[in-house]
Amino acid sequence: MIKLAKNVSLKKYSHFKIGGQADFFVEPKNLEELKEVLEKAKKEGMKKIFILGGGTNMLFDDKGFRGLVIRPVFNKIEASEISPDDIEVKAGSGLLVGELLNFCVEKNLSGLEWAGGLPGTLGGAVRGNAGAFKGEIKDSVIKVISFNLTNGKITERKNKECDFYYRTSIFKKKGNNALSNKELIIEVVLALKKGNGENIKNSILEKINYRHLRQPLNYPNIGSIFKNVNIEKVPQATLELSEKEIKTDPFPVVPAAFLISEAGLKGKKIGGAKISEKHPNFIINFSGRAKSSDVKKLISFVKKKIFSKFSIYLEEEVVYLKP
Ligand SMILES: Cc1cc2nc3c(=O)[nH]c(=O)nc-3n(C[C@H](O)[C@H](O)[C@H](O)COP(=O)(O)OP(=O)(O)OC[C@H]3O[C@@H](n4cnc5c(N)ncnc54)[C@H](O)[C@@H]3O)c2cc1C
Incomplete structure (x- = not known):
């Protein structure tokens, strides 16, 4: 049985080291645990829910959050060969981009080198269509699988259906029919190419060094x-x-x-x-x-x-x- 922690400091989860306490906080590891969490939240009559990734783009308030913060730690990753050159990677949204890049180096997968030094999770990167050095996450996305926190529906969207644009996507949309904070990205399928591990690693390191010099x-x-x-x-x-x-x-x-x-x-x-x-x-x-x-x-x-x-x-x- 997954437990909801009470009065958890958000400062700890904030890259800014700013923020008060969330009334409730939980880190489900898979879809089953997420469903269990939502059952509990419903029973307890919790109205406000916030989805958190790596907290690298977040400003929390000093007063914290009067609701439940869900930080999905869906970290599974697997690669399958589509052709000798084309590899499909299925990755959990809670995976850190840095961990995804380590996987790419290990398996000789090219396509995400631009993301060297990009902090945060894959889910956060997809929601905001993160980009740098002329690359964007949308360039590698085949499809995104998400879970609607309101009605429990799982939706699979192909790249085109994600409405990716500069630092945005359908998952960030607000207003009528907003998906922001309603659909939790659970898994992302990426298209990568077979490459040379050493070159991939060097290209990633170049970006990390550049960031250290400029940021x-x-x-x-x-x-x-x-x-x-x-x-x-x-x-x-x-x-x-x-x-x-x-x-x-x-x-x-x-x-x-x-x-x-x-x-x-x-x-x-x-x-x-x-x-x-x-x-x-x-x-x-x-x-x-x-x-x-x-x-x-x-x-x-x-x-x-x-x-x-x-x-x-x-x-x-x-x-x-x-x-
Ligand atoms: C030093 C530094 C450098 C950066 N450089 C870049 C850069 O070059 N390019 C760039 O684009 N950004 C950059 N960023 C911003 C940030 O790293 C990215 O926006 C990152 O993709 C956010 O991911 P996260 O997991 O930390 O999201 P969070 O900060 O935790 O959350 C951001 C938003 O995404 C939502 N979210 C998170 N996970 C999910 C999920 N699974 N499902 C649905 N919604 C979710 C949250 O609800 C929130 O609204 C940088 C940040 C830092 C600190």
Whole structure:
């Protein structure tokens, strides 16, 4: 019988090291355990449920969460040969991307090298269509299997049905018919190619080293706070100013980090949180004691400044969980 733990600190599960307690917390290892958890939640009359992955993109509130946090630790992985060159990998959503990459190196599988150093779980990566170095998880997804927490239905969606786009997918959609936080991704099937293990490993290490050089990884953080800005949304004068900075990843964008830097906001502190000087699209918990309110204030400060200077509305990439 799986037990729901009570009053669990979310700080421990947050890459930011910020967050109060969740009333209930559980880590099911498979679908049977997940179903058992939902039965219990129903019996106890729990209304609010939140799905957690690696907590690498999450801002928890200092007041915690008045509900149940489900952190699926579905970690099974298996590869099957489709042709001498093509390999299909079936992986559990709770698998860390780093563990998936180790598997790829071990089995000589190529296609995910761009994800070197990408923290978090496979489920989290699929939900937000994580990407870097001109790669995105959607490029390798064949299908995604998910479980609807409301009606218990299992759905298998082919890549095209997942509505992948820049840092989003059908699993992130909010509003009418929202799947966000309703469908828990349980398994992902990926298409990879046979490659050379040594080359794959070196390519992954290259990305990890690049991240260490460019990102403030010595401090608690949750990666890029804002999405980069599609050049179609950038006024002409700012476009001219940012001409040399435009990146095509996956379409032409002005990096949010460039705008924040141009606005002179590097190093700006509120309470225990600070805009990183090393990578201005990162907010770091430099003191180790930042409050969620410090981070929220810093985020709205940046948005206001960028809007007044460039007439650009920055959109958050990170997820804030209300208590
Ligand atoms: C240092 C650093 C560097 C980063 N670099 C990049 C980068 O290069 N590119 C990039 O795209 N992102 C990057 N990120 C952001 C983050 O790592 C990714 O968004 C990651 O994919 C999130 O996965 P997670 O498991 O940590 O999700 P979490 O942070 O735990 O959750 C994020 C969202 O996904 C949902 N979720 C998680 N698991 C599931 C599931 N199984 N089913 C349904 N919903 C789920 C949660 O409900 C939540 O809404 C970086 C973060 C850090 C800290």
